[in-house]
Amino acid sequence: MSKKKVLMVHNFYQIGGGEHTVFKNEVEMLRENGHEVIEYTRSNDELKKSKWKMLLLPFTTIWSFKTYREVKKIIKEQSIDIVHCHNTFPLISPSVYYAARNRRIPVVQTIHNFRFLCPGAMFYRNGKICEECREKQSLKSALKNKCYRNSKIQTLVVIAMLKIHKRLETYKKINYIFLTEFNKMKFDHLINVNGNNVFVKPNFVKEIQVKGRKSCKTKTFVFAGRLEENKGIKYLLSQWKNMAEDYQLHIYGTGPLEKYVKENSCDKKNIKFYGFQSQQVIFNDLKSAMGMIFPSLWYEGFPMIIAESMAIGCPVISTNIGNENDIxxxxxxxxxxxxxxxxxxxLAVEKCICDNDELSLNAQKFYEKVLTRDKNYECLNKIYENVKI
Incomplete structure (x- = not known):
């Protein structure tokens, strides 16, 4: 059977993140497995360079003629077999789905967040989980609370996009890849989550250059992530005040709360703040750490740091919500x-210490069974063979 020729589609934000990493990893993985991959990408940096694009954004977010025209042309000229979208917001727009349908080519959309259900994309508001729009099947609350960028006008644009394409049944005309079962079930009001156009495939971890997990001789734990409210860093620091001095916490990252973290760790003997460091430095620390702490306050997508910790064999201590709990x-x-x-x-910290060897072994087994590049390619290729037009 010939390999599918894939058009990979992604809208880059101005600040990078997990979605960008997954997009690049999947492009690389497909090429290494013999697929010809064409990339169609746009970046929000375009908005800085053109006032016209910024002025037209409320309309192009709903429908981009540029995307529709360019994608149709690529599909025809490159003989594309399948269009795989990661992020289409805000410049690419749902017009990409219609471009593919016009050429009778199947589309699959990887769901990285909850944008189709929540203008803020996170189910998170004022420091708490919020599913009001999903549960009431109404976006009025989002507008009232200015859930997208704390702006009523910008929130209204996102709501218009979602309402128009829901009415057009756009979201029922494509195939889906969800990262977890938890993610999938949140979409039960929008699509048939048990349909044959719905698939579950986690992200994968590229081979990590850290050989052999060391035995844990000290009660050292690692936090690695963006220093912002929804990542739970304030909660973690408040909890660590109650820990004995031999319980060491290593913090890696940068972000809006960096000053807060410095101020609340500088006089603590059992907290060390390292700021931004390379992945290799963090991986080496995880190699001998008792556990990686993930105190996120929202549902997340599929946190790469959890997958990477498991690849190393480092157990994870996480909040019992969302995708992190599912994993x-x-x-x-x-x-x-x-x-x-x-x-x-x-109690979770103590359990991690007591059962560390067993948890470490389970983490590594899960990585080998589910999160390797080879397993992921197997799953993705099977999805490509089964998607519908």
């Missing part, structure tokens, strides 16, 4: 805690 339960490679129960965090 921990599926793998048995970590421990979860309830952020609303005072003793839950400390």
């Amino acid at each position: 921990i339960i599926s793998s048995n490679g970590g421990v979860t805690f309830n952020i609303d129960e005072n003793e839950s965090f400390e």
Whole structure:
């Protein structure tokens, strides 16, 4: 059977993130497995260079004639077999789906966040999980609370995009890849989540150049991530104040709360703040750490740091919500805690220490069974063979 020729589609944000990494990893993986891959990408940096694009954004977010025209042309000239979209917001727009349908080519959309259901994309508002728009099947709350960039006008643009394409049944005309079962089930009001156009495939971890997990001789734990409110860094620091001095916390990252982290760790003997460091530095620390702490306050997508920790064999201590909880339960490679129960965090840390060898082994087994490049390619190629027009 000949390899599918794939058009990979992605809208880059101005600030990079996990979606960008996944896009690049999948392009590389497909090429290494003999697929011809054409990339169609746009970047939000375009908005800085053109006032006209900024002025027209409320309209092009809903429908981009540029995307529609260019994608149709690429499909025809390059004899594309399948269009695989990652992020289409805000410049590419849902017009990419119609360009593919016009050429009778199947489209598959990887769902990295909850944008189709929530203008803010995160199900998170004012420091708490919020699913009001999904549960009420109404976006009025999003407009009232200015959920996209704290702007009523910009939120209204996103709402218009979602409402128009829901009415056109755009979202029922494409195939989906969800990263977890948890993600998939959140879409049950929008699409038939049990349909034959719906698939589940996690992200994968590129081979990590860290050989052999060291035995854990100290009670050292690692936090590695962006220093912002929804990542739970404030919660983690408040909890660590109660830990004995031999419980060491290493913090890696940068972000809006960097000053706060410095101020709240500088006089603590059991907290070390390293700021931004290379992946290799973090991986080397995880190699001998008792666990990686993931105290996120929202549902997340498919956190790469969790997958990377499991590839190394480092157990994960995570909040018991969202996709992070789904991954921990599926793998048995970590421990979860309830952020609303005072003793839950400390109990999770103690369990991670007591069961460390077992949790480490489970984490590595989960990586080998689910998160390797080879397993991921197998799954993605099977999806490509089964997508519908």
